[in-house]
Amino acid sequence: MDALIPRPRLRVAPGAVHVPGWLTLDEQRELVVACRAWATGPVPIRHTRLPNGGVMSVRTVCVGWHWQPYRYTRTADDVNGAPVAPFPDWLVALGRRALGDAYEDEAAGGGYTPDTALINFYDGQARMGMHQDKDERSSAPVVSLTIGDSCVFRFGNTETRTRPYTDVELASGDLFVFGGPSRYAYHGVPRVHPGTGDPSTGLATGRLNITLRETGLPEGSA
Template sequence: MSDELFPLPAAEVAPGAVHLPGWLDAEAQRELLAACREWAMPPAGLRTVRMPSGALMSVRQVSLGWHWYPYGYARTVTDGDGSPVKPFPGWLGEWARQAVRRAYGEEPHAVAYDIALINFYDDEARMGMHRDSDEHCAAPVVSFSLGDACVFRFGNAESRGRPWADVRLRSGDAFVFGGPSRLAYHGVPRTEPGSGPPGLGLRGRVNVTVRALGE
């Protein structure tokens, strides 16, 4: 899906964790960003997440399909305006399945993706090391990046500490992690303000993470 003249090749960062540089071409990036802007509108729109400790996350977030809150899922924005969560679009699930096929050579099983978490990073936002462990399904997680580049720190499944690998994610990149890396800790220690493609019209970074809840 890339429109770069010489796109970088896919790179395995850890077993089951694959970076797909330039996966979304310029048109697909504009399409996804336009959808994100619509999803961010109320009701059930962009919000700041408060952790159980009382601390506020520095990213702002909106959910599709199922609403994520620390640490679970609901059909309504239980920690916000209480509205029903916006529906998960089938085309986004298909984009995720295409990325999985590219990362692994084939889709490991029929994945019914039904969740998307959209995170908006301003110049100061960060994401601490965490695991995506609130789902009941072991399907690979797929993320798409828009706007400013970031340092994506991908660690191990045992602890938040080393070993880890720092990967530069740019606008249009996809990242897939499943199998032995499905529960690896990961985070974003910093973004690169102003580094996004000028034609996209986005200051900041948007990350769209696609998941399957399972039963």
């Protein structure tokens, strides 16, 4: 459903841009269908267990490379040992378009070649603590897409998990890109707003967050 008052695009920090309503409803539906297929295998969606014994409240499935704290592998050795689902060309094209639109420069996305996607599902109680995306060897931007329930996305600084930070509301269809000086900024999701999503996306409840990244890892590495 379109907002009565359009939300303007926002440059949150140098290299960090929020583009509201970037995905069309049809694109959101297509992504929900794809994510559901990935969630069933070859490596199923799961709650990731951290080295300290903690368990993440979000559920995660990966495409292209499997992320486990704090590295990437081609097989999900911490789940079932299966090879991760391949990264499709259409996701590369989507990432390039997202980068060009966010930075309002078509050339910005030309060389972008994401090779992994982390797909996180948040129920109404799930959270994500402040963290940096720094397990990649590449410093290429991260492309983040939201489908379903809206959330508070906390975008901080590169030095500390604490202030200064900016809270941004991400709603279904929104795009958030962070690269350049903001590539290693701490960020997290302190809360989700249950029941705020549009069921016509195909997601009746919860929030899907799809982040596209370049790992910088060679094709044949394990």
